[in-house]
Amino acid sequence: MTDIAYLDPRTGRTYPLATPRWCGDDQAPLLLTPLPGIGRDAIRQEDRSLWRYAAALPFVPDDPISMGEGCTPLVSRVIAGASALLKCEWFMPTGSFKDRGASVMLSLLRAQGVTDVLEDSSGNGGAAVSAYAAAGGMKATIFVPASTSPAKTVQSRASGAAIQLVPGSRQDCADAALRESERIFYASHNWHPFFLHGTKTLAYELWEDLGFVAPDNVIVPCGAGSNVLGCGIGFAELLRAGEITRLPRIFAAQPANCAPIARAFLGEPAATAQPTIAEGTAIAQPIRLPEVNQVLTDSAGGAVMLSEEEIGAATLELARTGIYVEPTSAQAAAGFAKLLAAGTITPDQTTVVVLTGTGLKSTPRIAELLGVAI
Numbered sequence: 439m440t441d442i443a444y445l446d447p448r449t450g451r452t453y454p455l456a457t458p459r460w461c462g463d464d465q466a467p468l469l470l471t472p473l474p475g476i477g478r479d480a481i482r483q484e485d486r487s488l489w490r491y492a493a494a495l496p497f498v499p500d501d502p503i504s505m506g507e508g509c510t511p512l513v514s515r516v517i518a519g520a521s522a523l524l525k526c527e528w529f530m531p532t533g534s535f536k537d538r539g540a541s542v543m544l545s546l547l548r549a550q551g552v553t554d555v556l557e558d559s560s561g562n563g564g565a566a567v568s569a570y571a572a573a574g575g576m577k578a579t580i581f582v583p584a585s586t587s588p589a590k591t592v593q594s595r596a597s598g599a600a601i602q603l604v605p606g607s608r609q610d611c612a613d614a615a616l617r618e619s620e621r622i623f624y625a626s627h628n629w630h631p632f633f634l635h636g637t638k639t640l641a642y643e644l645w646e647d648l649g650f651v652a653p654d655n656v657i658v659p660c661g662a663g664s665n666v667l668g669c670g671i672g673f674a675e676l677l678r679a680g681e682i683t684r685l686p687r688i689f690a691a692q693p694a695n696c697a698p699i700a701r702a703f704l705g706e707p708a709a710t711a712q713p714t715i716a717e718g719t720a721i722a723q724p725i726r727l728p729e730v731n732q733v734l735t736d737s738a739g740g741a742v743m744l745s746e747e748e749i750g751a752a753t754l755e756l757a758r759t760g761i762y763v764e765p766t767s768a769q770a771a772a773g774f775a776k777l778l779a780a781g782t783i784t785p786d787q788t789t790v791v792v793l794t795g796t797g798l799k800s801t802p803r804i805a806e807l808l809g810v811a812i
Contacts, residue, residue: 442496444468444631447729455496458550460624465616467725469631470496475675476642478650488538488639494675495542495635499549503574507537508639512647512790515759518775520785523653525644528763528796532569532593534562535637535794539627539664540570542636547625548574555579555625558615560586560608561718562795563627568599579622581615583608609723628662628725634671637664641672644790645682652682654787655739657770657777659794660690660699661719663730670733686790687739687783690730691773693749696720700741703731715803716749718766718795740782742773750807753797757804762797765804770794 443452446462447469453459455470462468473496480493488508492498510529515522527535544555544567553576557567560582571578580594584603591601604611615624627633644653652673658665669688676682692700693714698721701708711722724730734740752772753765770791777783797804805812 442473443471445471456550458547458552458623460619460626460630467629467729469671469729470635472678473675475677475679475681477679477681478646481646488541488636488643491639491642494638494642494672495546496632497546497549499545502541502545503548503570504541504545505531505537505569505573507531507541508643510643512644513761515756515761517755517771517791518778520778522771522774522789522791524761524771525640525790525792526761527640527792527794528767532562532565533796533799534566535640535665535792536562536566536627537570538639538668539633539636540566542639543625543627543630543632544570544574544576546632547623548576552623552625553577554622556581556615556618556622557626558582558611559627560590562799564591564599565593565597567625567627568594568597571599572597579618581611581618583611627664634664634667637668638672638675639668640665640792641669641676645673645676648788650681652676652684652686653790655687655689655777655783655789656792657689657691657773657789658792659716659719659766659770660692660730660741661721661766662724663690663699663726665792665794666690666730666733667726670737673737685737688733688737689739689773689777690734690741691769692719692741692743693769694743694745696722697741697743698722699724699727699730700743702727703734703741704743706743714749715746715765716744716769717803718764719769740777742776744769744772744776748772748776753804754807756793757797761793763793764795764797764800766800767793767795
């Protein structure tokens with residue numbers, strides 16, 4: 439632990455890892471100083487969860503909070519006339535990829551003595567933190583906008599989390615959580631760097647899935663960017679460890695109605711956020727925008743913006759091949775088709791399309807696409 443520290447990537451300032459914190463002294467978002475990565479000999483072959491890559495983490499807790507997260511299927515499908523590999527991240531205990539981050543973040547924080555955590559999320563992040571806090575004997579408080587549909591908080595409530603309704607917008611909710619963080623430790627999936635070291639296990643898993651080589655391209659639905667950053671961190675560690683010879687190109691897929699990261703990367707003018715069917719990525723003010731775009735640049739990847747029609751069509755087209763995911767996830771498949779049509783990626787390349795959440799969480803939205811009343 440003494441060699442690894444919290445890092446403010448914008449100033450280079452570091453803070454000791456042994457003292458739990460979620461931001462810099464000036465409230466800057468933090469990463470960790472670079473880790474060396476691991477080779478295939480360090481994989482715990484007997485462990486069928488992301489904890490098979492525990493040696494790649496900043497430290498290994500004695501008793502991880504695990505419910506079998508990770509080791510998700512990699513399924514081949516033809517999309518827009520070309521083969522893609524679908525990484526089915528909704529095969530997780532709470533139905534979304536955020537279980538990777540929650541498992542690692544809460545395991546490491548609990549090992550450091552944190553027992554009471556705060557999160558602000560009305561969706562998958564809140565569900566994951568609530569469930570893993572429950573599994574680990576921790577208390578969780580989840581702040582959500584007061585306008586949130588009660589159905590969206592049922593999963594968190596069922597796990598025993600305390601739900602606090604905050605009047606106003608999603609940003610008002612985040613601001614309220616920041617104020618409350620003076621009293622309860624802020625274990626935010628958007629802020630805490632340990633969460634990113636959970637999502638980085640996706641990179642290790644893809645490397646192992648593909649016979650210990652990197653894919654050519656990885657397309658990720660992107661809101662705040664934790665999967666983009668996780669893949670960036672994980673593949674950079676594998677490169678550092680000499681296990682791969684090049685980084686895969688990482689692409690961020692965002693709804694055109696709310697695409698601050700894609701607009702910044704593509705040099706498009708900023709635009710006021712509008713409602714989108716891909717609500718899981720509707721993050722108007724991502725706190726790590728420069729760092730996310732640096733991953734896209736370093737990997738020679740890019741960003742793609744998608745219309746509501748493209749996202750809706752991709753949702754139904756996937757479903758008709760047996761893949762039932764929320765529209766937020768389906769935009770990665772729409773992004774594959776768009777990048778293919780532009781010639782940015784080619785059919786002969788190995789491309790992974792990351793599907794992050796189950797369609798069961800978006801039944802009303804998908805019913806609207808089908809024209810079905812429920």
